[in-house]
Amino acid sequence: MARKITSQDVAKLAGVSQSAVSRVFTKGASVSPDMAERVRVAADTLGYRPNALARGLITGRTRIIGLVVAYLDNPFYPDAIEKLSTALQKQGYHLLIFTTGRHGIDTDRVISELLDYQVDGIITASINLSGKLTKRCAAAGIPVVLFNRGIPGSGLSAVTSDNLAGGRKAAEFLLAGGHKRLAHISGFRDASTSQDRLEGFRAALAEAGHDVHAIEDGKYDRATACEAARRLMDRPDPPDAIFVANDHMALAVMDVLRFDLKLDVPGDVSILGYDDVPMAAWPAYDLTTLRQPTRRMVQATVEELFAQLENPTRAARRIEIDGPLVVRSSARIPQGYVT
Amino acid sequence: MARKITSQDVAKLAGVSQSAVSRVFTKGASVSPDMAERVRVAADTLGYRPNALARGLITGRTRIIGLVVAYLDNPFYPDAIEKLSTALQKQGYHLLIFTTGRHGIDTDRVISELLDYQVDGIITASINLSGKLTKRCAAAGIPVVLFNRGIPGSGLSAVTSDNLAGGRKAAEFLLAGGHKRLAHISGFRDASTSQDRLEGFRAALAEAGHDVHAIEDGKYDRATACEAARRLMDRPDPPDAIFVANDHMALAVMDVLRFDLKLDVPGDVSILGYDDVPMAAWPAYDLTTLRQPTRRMVQATVEELFAQLENPTRAARRIEIDGPLVVRSSARIPQGYVT
DNA sequence: CGATGGCGTGCATAGGTATGCAAACACCCG
């Protein structure tokens, strides 16, 4: 294993000073074309590349963004992460990734480790942050953007879809379809996404003089959602439509209804999901769902993060991106319905 | 934004030298209990944590592992990444993640950037590495482990399932089921996983006096696999069984057969997948498939990586982990078949 | 032709930590 090649080595070979080498690799620095050329040649023959650590130590910018995510079994997240990573790479930034597991017990420890690496910013997905952590990040001047979760009163920027509107659209579509007993399977009780989707759903039902027929806790988990579905259908007055807080659970619910309880979807029960993950479009499910516009959400997240990097005093923003109802065949289509 | 807190600040407050502070946070260093206590207190009141960058600059160890992955739409990878991340975090390592996109054109650039960050090691998933890059990593003394792909002759360690054996098992199971025209939809032509699965399949067929009835290129891509399936069934002599190179494509093929061509699976055609992703177990598909034991593969990958870190001169290993055939209902079950 | 300004370059230092070395100290045994 050869010794590491440093800017000193390049400088010696090119017959210039170390600063010169540094300047050639720092865009915006003043260098004569002549010297730039010589340094480039020397660097190439030695295979030199600037040490990002040393650079980060001095500039205070690592070009690393910390990403904290609880779990990846909901395909919405891998999709978002891939887009996020691509968008950041395009700007010369990279993702240091941390998983907390479903329980998210040690989120604080995880973020501490993230801070150790002097990340320039943090993106969290499906994660609740403690107030203490929030303060630590603020004290360190590190911007935080919450992806697909808001924490009211935290003073943190958050990017979500318009969950309230989504919940409303769900209710309106199901009501228009003539359903009478509209149930809901929620996500995490303490997740803003889940709360807002339910709240919008409830509000629209209330305006039409309805109540939410029944609510079960699905915890954004497949197995839990399956049980929730069974409990709902076990009732003396089972629902004729279920709005499920995300697609990942909705697909599970469809499986239970069809294969376990031998029910017809949407003949016996209509199912509505949330996210529009790729699988929702697969013909085996053909799930009617509310689209979360991943691309635009990712773009907004990145933009917000960079905006905060440039202007640390910038006020936190709550960005809600509206997504359409994607009508497929898992929920009864109202007569005369037009997109 | 408060100035960063350094070991100097802690030293001053505790009335000791900076080296003392460093030693308290470096395990294995000799410190008196008395001093350790005073430093700890001072550090806590100031909220000090060692700067991982500076530490990495000096020790030459960043505790960062670079992960390069092409795409995340195949759910096998998110699953593996989550396990990988958890396993590494347990050892105090973290993942810097890079995506190359399906075309993987600029893999070289991506790995260069990875090296800039002085990562301690690199894991690649579903990626082919150029020989030039391999040499660069070797020269920098950075161990590389290929996950779910081997590159013969590259001198790199690789962890895969036993793809040859898997291919054989697929053939044997389908032959035992009485199938006569056994087709294959492959992954990437230049991916060892795809080649080996086909090779094992072909070999077992040959031993039974059969040929592979037809081969189509699926490129590990859903849309491409759908077209491949249609082409296969368009033939004058369509296959009565298809071994698909991974589950992600196999599910697509099942969708095409059932919903597009109105065929029965396995009544008209048997389908066999590879991976055993979570969705393969969902009742809507209930896919018979060859399991890749993710947990053990991840464990082996991490162990191999650490082994190389400790002993840089260690020879590269090719680790193949055998996985069982998981029999479900997408392929005809041979009479009298017992697990 | 002298003054002014802008550009290109090197020197020296900073950024935060780990560690070899030597000094200080304690302790034990003969």
Place this chain on the structure above:
DNA sequence: CGGGTGTTTGCATACCTATGCACGCCATCG
């Protein structure tokens, strides 16, 4: 009481790069 052994501690330096400062050079302008 002296020498040897072992443990703590501080000093100084190294890791690698970016950048403020000063200097020299050339061009430009009045």
